[in-house]
Amino acid sequence: MFSVEFRYRARKIYKSVKQIVELVSNVLLFLASFLAIILVIYRFGFDMPADYSHEIYYTYRAIIRLFVVLGLLRFLFNFRLLRAEKGFWIEVLVLLFLFALTLFSKHFDRPDFEETNPFLFKVERILTYAVVLLLSIIQLSKQIFVVLRSRVKAEVLFAASFLFIILLGAVLLRLPNATYEGISFMDALFTSTSAVCVTGLTVVDTGATFTLTGQVVLLMLIQVGGIGVMTFTSFFAMSFLSGTSFHDQFMMKNLLNEASLSDIFRTVVYIILTTFIIEGIGVYLVYMQVQDVAEIDNKLFFALFHGVSAFCNAGFSTLPGNLYDPLIRHLYGLQVILAFLIIFGGIGFPILFNYGRLLHYGIRNKIKCLLGMNYKVVHEPRIVSTTTRIVLPTTLILLVVGTALFWIFENHNVLDGMSFTGKFATSFMGAVTPRTAGFNNVDMSMLHVPTIFLTIVLMWIGAAPMSTGGGIKVTTFVIALKNIWANLAGNDRVVIAHRQLTRENVNRAHSIIMLSILWIILAVFVIVILEPKATLTQAVFEVVSALGTVGLTLNLTPHLCVASKMTIALTMFVGRVGLITLLACFIRHQEVKLYTYPDETVIV
Template sequence: MTPPKVLSLGFLILITAGTFLLSLPVSSTSGQISFIDALFMATSATCVTGLAVIDTGTQLTTFGQVVLLILFQIGGLGFVTMATLITLVLNKRISLKERILLQESMNQNSMQGIVLLIRRVLIYSLVIQLSGAVLFAGRFMMDMPFGKAAYYGIFHSISIFNNAGFDLFGDIHGPFSGLTRFVNDPIVNFTSMSLIFLGGIGFIVLSDLMDFPKRRRLTLHSKVVLWTSLILIVIGAGLFFLLEFNSSLKPLSASGKFWATFLQAVTPRSGGVTTIEVPLLRQSTQFLMILLMFIGAAPGSTGGGIKITTFAVLVTAVAARLRGKEDIVMFRHRIAKENVYRALTITLMSLMLLVIATMLLSLTESAEFLTVLFEAVSAFGTSGLSMGLTPELTTAGKVLVIILMFMGRTGPLTLAYALKPKGSKELYRYPEGKITIG
């Protein structure tokens, strides 16, 4: 059982358990959820996607909602991290095998300091989610009783920090309404953006930032993640504002335009919550969101996509080749060719997967091509944004999206490593050949 196999199997076990619990009569207000719908919701929660075939606020009971909450909390932090928490609480020793699993699940290059990192992950997550819950609950108390506001605050803080994107406001504002009623609300928008950003930059970067006052420097990984995130947010917000100024942003106040612009620039990279209905956006804006969803969040985070660092390495490699440079340099550090090959492999595998999935969904669903593509990329990037197709999916379409969500969360490369047969070392090399490129 290699680490990729253990990680993939762990997610499958979580999904299976979630499907069983959601299939129970106590989980739904109607007393029954079909097997495929329960499987879809369990996969979406475990893979912290947020796509939903049934409305969480109206069609699930409190028990069903708590099941989802547990699934996306474990799925966001990683089941290996949660298992380590139990081991630490029981004061047991972390074995070498468990350290290797932690290294793989957190995308670390070495096992050095991995247990300390896990402790920090758990502490940071608890503090950030608790802070978000307090801010949300304080705002929601203006509209609902204290007990309900506290429950809503906890649920939405955990959901948004883990980039799950599930919400309960269908019970108040109508099914699948999301956060559209809070488009002008500074508290809800600021808290949501902060939770998405902190959950999306990754626990490695969070730990590095906490050490910054003492060490006075950041690692190369943290610099790449933070700068690339900032650039994507600024460019995304600028393009969204220009494209939607005379459309969806037109009826909003100046402050409403500001909050809507930046939340819609932050949330595609795996956030899953939106204050503007995606189907009402221009096609150019929808395609912009597809690109941001495909890039996704940072490695070792609660988000999906090909990852920010993969995108940054590819862009830097292209820029170096155009300038005729042999080395790929980022922040005065040379990037190993192995990382470039890995980035290329992940990107090409992801594109091939999305091409095949979009073609198949176009056959099974009666929807426009851009809508099908949007839903496919949202599922793979574990973003959770939807153009309204997900609740209308056929059974075949649901199965395809379930596979996309699972592969998007585990990563196509990890899944490929888990499924490949045990290889043997090559004892010879073929002669080098020449081929014309470009």
Template sequence: MLIRKKLVKRIDRAILLVLFVGFALSIYQIAFPKEGQVASTVLAILRKIPWLAMTLYLVKWFLQHFIRKSPKMFDRRQLPDLTFAGLLFLYEKLKYHVEFLYSDWFLYVLLSVFFVVRIIREGHIIKDRRLTPSMLFGFSFAMLIFVSTALLLIPDVTTHQMTFVDALFTATSAVCVTGLAVVDTASAFTPLGKDMLLVMIQIGGLGLMTFTNFFAVLFRGGMSFRNHLILNDIIQPDQPNSLVSTLVKIVGYTLIMEAIGVFLIHYVSNEKFFTNSYDSWFFSVFHAVSAFCNAGFSTLPDGLFNGGFRYNYPFQIIICLLVIFGGIGFPVVIDLYNTVRSLFRSLFQWLFMRQRFVFLARNLNVHSRLVLTSTTILLVLGMILYFATEYNNTLQDHPTIFGKFTQSLFGSVTPRTAGFNTVDMGGLMQGTILVYLLLMWIGASPSSTGGGIKTTTFTIAISNIVALVRGKGRVELFKREISEDSIKRAFAVMFISFLIIGLAVFLISIFEPEQQLTKIAFECFSAYSTVGLSLNLTPELSTPSKFVLIVTMFLGRVGMFTILFGLFKKVGSSSHRYPKENVLIV
């Protein structure tokens, strides 16, 4: 029995090693120039890897089912391994009969997907006790970025061969749902490339851990205890035992909102703008997903500034609503759902079952109230400021009051991590740029598809300042006292954000001495907050500056505080405390 377990563990490691070699060689084959003989040798090795992985899967399955006291044919716990072996067997049998299965790019995609699925599903193989939930969250994004980079380097994905740096930049921007682009999305990608970009945005918006565990629940009836703890740390539901239902609600809410967005966008879009019905529906799907995930990517030349949609106000309002619903955060949506459900249940029982109406004194928790209030204030304030600063500038192109209102709303919503633009960003007033910097820095709400320091962080910091000015020793919101830990975390997040953005501005100003500091700062704020707006600077950046923005986008999406939280060892509580002493601040 002990020997069998050791063999199974070693086969697990061998499978991971084989798939890693396949993934690494796929990236090498795609991204790096080499002689023809070397490329042929690497390709020959890659074609052997699916067969080798299938053999290892079958050997592992045989050891676990037959080399035991009571052999049995099937075991539900090992069904995924048997499924993977079956898929690889079908690939080996069908690749000589189906042309696209034998193509090089399909082999690269197959090996990359199998490696990512394996490393996520079997994360415990890599010293799982050392991988904290925060580290695994960042690691999953890094893996997704590298896989996406390899996919974008496939010749059939783009209309012209992308460089490795541009592919890495685009993959990071898509996975981190930023929207900054060094190439024109409309013309640089083939239909296959746009499909891949759409998948990257969707997975990046929800997070790879959310997707993998959702499918674990869907196909296996549950998730591992380790993944349960990881997701509990990431999603942070009110009740730990409700994590699975919360996960299903998150994915269900996303698909429902995006489906509604698809039909509404298709309804208000001009069919004459597209060559056929497929293009129209794909346009609707792409922009619904991109808007809800706060990505800001568009398949239109010049983005939403395109002449066919610049004055389509219903379309812009739908985009705004999708951005808002994606940016308020899943905890708020679930809290609203529970509140509305309880209200309708009480009304139904009161009207039809003659039961006493149950009044809930506390319908929404403090987090939800804080998010909804701050979001509303920022939207209204942003609209007013945009209207005031751009009335004699970009709003002159929209003669009607409804048009000006829509543009002001769009100008208030899109800097909050969405990244769409219906105006020439280079023509904005200086006052509008300053407003955009503030809105981009604040961003969306926690546990949403958006970035930034988050609305709750900014609101708690402002509330703490007001409390200090008024001489209060605590922060109170909605008749609740905010914990000291939340206040400390808010100021830590703000400080780290300024540190990262400041360092990025400093480095790019060295690499791009001829560029204006305003444009550089705008670019760095946009990258860190995963917004995607640019003052037409991104395509002009040099390679070192692109790498700076790549790191900035990654840190902005994952969160530098999250990374530090996972890297540093936690200090246990001590039984002693030192005497307190005040330090002069002002």
């Protein structure tokens, strides 16, 4: 019907129009996303007239319409490519939701709607702000993935992402509406670092200093820091960004420690869903525990804050005395719930997913056997990984031994006068919380020296790898012990669960231990110089607590000078990101040499 030349020119024009539309769309989306974030900061961070808040709300409505139009254009020009992506249906659902929100917007604009339906009115406002903010974060995540396409080292990106969120958090915590009477930049930076690095060390009273807006900011920093900045951004970007390169996926494979490139998207989605499911259950249980505490005004936010803080191993509390506050000191059920949230957060996502896979494998084959039909039972050898075989027994031993020793050391001290249930719950929490959680359910300054030493050891060992916790990690600790045993036995191999560990694995474990000890020595040396009134025990305790991202304190941190605060803040950052990761940012990887030097023995 049409000539070849006409079709060629039509395709050429179509490609040109498509490129122009994509360019304009990207620019508009970036500007709209940036404007949305600035407006939400202005809306909730500053005092303003009521007319201004209405104008911001209607601006958000306009941004939603812009997202709908640009989304439809994107589907129109790239439908085939989008259909092949894993996040296709997520994007379809988001677009339909935005379209429905736009259609019903006129219904919400009726003059009498707020009076007749106050609950729906609030829900619609919250949804509008939340959806626009979420979509804006998605757009910024895409920009981060554009950076990923350049040859940026994964270690640099990982460290820079945490540093950026820390600085942004410090700015947000200094907003007028975030605090009751203002806060210095140093205190805001320290608090933001503690939240993003899920440590829990504070230089101000969280409940008395920060308003509800400030506490919401803290909660968001804890959540982002707990799951990991790159996990959030990769989830959003890989869900909605088309054409991620092989280099992008390979970098995310390294960041997420995933064995297969095809499993990256699924792993990230599982991490997000698992986190929110466990936190949701924890929030509900905490909410039920504080129902009878009349002094807690906003019980739902209290449960949300403490549930997220516990799972992310942050240790932040809105009460002045943390879990030792008189309001909840005797709620032993609450302490046990928070303890299990800490354990689930500190045990690591790979271990949770590993046992989820084992459960799925067992149930699937059991059903096939019960049906008695011609179903083939799939056999998968060694579903439980070597990491899981290390983490779970070691965690159990540390919890049992820690609980028993805490009970023995403090039975006639801080546990004196408690019931059997109270002693068990307090001792159990005393063994759980040093493993990077930071909640204190006793007066830390009253503990005996052996208990303080036990706490320091537990803080240094920390939690499992790829978890919300810190420390040198239990796998590192076990690998080093196994290597020592192998040397004593004259064995040149380290074997765990009938698997031989690579020399690289063993060397990395010893490097982590050595670097952590060196940093502790250096930081303690700086603290004892800057704080002459502090005892050596206090200095060691604070530094190990910061490096292990724990958050427990012997009441030294609130009284530190500015230089000491900077030292502890830097230690928290080092503990969260990892010394090896930080050093790898500045040290160039050497190529594998195809030659070796003659062996030599040095007296050791």
